[in-house]
Amino acid sequence: MKRIATILITACLASMASAQVTLEEADALMDARDKELQAFQERLNDADPDRALAVLKLLITKGDPEQRRLALRHGLQSTDMAIRATTLRAILDSAPTLVMKFEPVSEEPDTYYFRTIQQSGGVVAEDNSSEVLRKLSGYNEEEECWTYVHGVYTPCFARMRGEVVSLNFGDSWGNYTLNNSGQLAGQQAINNNLTNATVDLYE
Numbered sequence: 001m002k003r004i005a006t007i008l009i010t011a012c013l014a015s016m017a018s019a020q021v022t023l024e025e026a027d028a029l030m031d032a033r034d035k036e037l038q039a040f041q042e043r044l045n046d047a048d049p050d051r052a053l054a055v056l057k058l059l060i061t062k063g064d065p066e067q068r069r070l071a072l073r074h075g076l077q078s079t080d081m082a083i084r085a086t087t088l089r090a091i092l093d094s095a096p097t098l099v100m101k102f103e104p105v106s107e108e109p110d111t112y113y114f115r116t117i118q119q120s121g122g123v124v125a126e127d128n129s130s131e132v133l134r135k136l137s138g139y140n141e142e143e144e145c146w147t148y149v150h151g152v153y154t155p156c157f158a159r160m161r162g163e164v165v166s167l168n169f170g171d172s173w174g175n176y177t178l179n180n181s182g183q184l185a186g187q188q189a190i191n192n193n194l195t196n197a198t199v200d201l202y203e
Contacts, residue, residue: 037070044074053086060090072202076182084178085163091201092146092158092165097135100169102188102195104128112191116170132169167199 040059046052059071075087100122104113109128117124122132134157137149145156159166165176170190174197179185184199 037066040067040070041074044071049082053082056083056086057090057093060087061094069202072182076178076201081163085160088163088165088178088184088201089160092136092160093139095136095138097133099200100132100134100167100188101198101200102130102132102190103197105194105196109190109193109195113170113193113195116190120169134169 040055043055044052044059046055056071056075059067060075063071072087072091075083075090078084078087102117107128113128114124117130117132120132122130124130134148136146136157137154138147139145140147140154140156143156144159146158147154148157155168157168159173163177165184166173167176167184167186167188169188170193172189174186174188176184176186176197176199179198182202184201186197188195188197
């Protein structure tokens, strides 16, 4: 019995040893990944703007997490209007879950503010700031807007004109533009309660 146990332990140790990853293998994998991401970065900087924008949109909508982060960082930090607008459209096209953050201008927002946040599945902090998640579901060609699922309905949530993104929340539309932190920033009236609002775009 002891001999059988010894054989099993030896076999397990041998199996574990053979399954181990060496530092050389890890370095090789990381180097290969770095080279791949560098190649994508070069394509994002292609001298042909149409090719660069096509790669940007492809990485955001279909890339793996690292490729998507690379494209988002490139697009959201760009000073080129076309690149920023393409980045924003690609983000909305990728059916993301957006985190909307609201800070009421008034120190005492009324009950409709709290009710709207609660009905939207959001949370309110002690300072009355709040967060709400919105999962986009697609683009409505007829209404020219990105939608989200609300029960059996898919109401309009976002529209774009140039670099300005309009978002529908709290029974009104608010206009947002990119800030220096790569967020959409603007003001949103939530049932007549004015708030300063931001939407995180980085993952």
